């Protein structure tokens with residue numbers, strides 16, 4: 001068993017899933033919340049800072065409204081989330097109060113992450129709360145987001161928050177002991193993976209979807225969250241939230257669950273923000289010279305290297321850079337809208353002004369706004 005990274009971690013993001021928080025959808029598990037609050041208080045006493053990302057608003061709202069199944073209509077889920085979030089807030093506030101700790105509710109949306117100013121605001125608010133010894137309790141602002149602009153699942157939110165606050169570890173507590181070689185609900189012979197590299201593609205093949213009607217995303221979103229958390233250098237642990245003293249034992253260094261360690265060096269802060277953009281608005285197809293310039297030399301993307309433009313995007317949007325076979329090489333914030341990009345593709349930079357009548361920037365995507373994907 002590996003030594004847990006939580007032992008040396010100073011700043012930890014803990015994510016708890018809906019099935020744990022709501023007793024598999026039956027209603028808030030106050031005893032579980034009390035246990036985690038007591039453990040987090042012990043982590044605080046060890047000098048660690050903790051952010052909690054909690055799911056369960058929809059499941060708790062469904063239980064409170066007396067509905068027998070999770071609704072499929074978006075507005076009903078949003079209404080349920082609004083009802084359930086009140087319950088989560090109240091329950092966490094009183095659980096942490098037992099230990100003299102203040103809590104703060106922080107509801108985030110994808111747009112808070114995609115807008116640089118809002119992203120930096122969210123970051124400074126969270127860092128201020130941590131400096132004040134408050135426990136931020138974070139969820140997606142389900143009530144105001146529609147399907148297209150949703151982060152979608154709180155495993156991703158947990159990873160984005162880890163990047164945002166530069167957490168050392170992301171601990172994802174769920175209803176299984178960790179990542180198994182296959183979904184243990186379907187394959188009784190599956191075995192627990194104790195340690196692996198975050199981002200190893202073999203892990204994605206092991207992970208299946210949600211095992212219950214209560215959770216969202218299943219193990220796959222947890223594996224992808226670990227890959228995302230690794231971009232700011234954080235390790236991820238996936239463990240059971242029902243394991244006694246799970247957080248305090250991890251903090252003592254005990255290897256519990258699955259530990260996914262980062263294998264690449266962390267991206268610079270601005271690139272992490274770019275990588276946090278989840279909505280890709282279009283694609284540019286590169287010729288081989290441009291592909292090599294990006295991948296091997298870390299160059300900016302110039303219009304001359306673009307052979308095709310797909311989709312409709314505006315200046316400043318996130319676009320994907322693909323090679324001639326459609327493999328995604330990089331993502332970045334583009335300096336020209338789709339219609340303009342089509343007019344200047346395959347053209348030397350010196351021609352941009354003559355073609356468009358103006359020059360925004362000489363590069364289509366500047367290297368500072370470009371993130372290479374591995």
Ligand SMILES: Nc1ncnc2c1ncn2[C@@H]1O[C@H](COP(=O)(O)OP(=O)(O)O)[C@@H](O)[C@H]1O
Nearest residue numbers: 017018174180182183208210211215216218219
């Ligand atoms: N390889 C795997 N190892 C462990 N669990 C898996 C795997 N593949 C799929 N799962 C399923 O993922 C579920 C946990 O995800 P989910 O239901 O979204 O929980 P949460 O609410 O904690 O996010 C487990 O109950 C399990 O059935």
Ligand SMILES: N[C@@H](CCC(=O)OP(=O)(O)O)C(=O)O
Nearest residue numbers: 018055056057058153154216
């Ligand atoms: N924001 C949603 C959480 C969605 C979600 O990702 O749930 P889970 O897979 O249980 O972490 C809620 O609070 O219901």
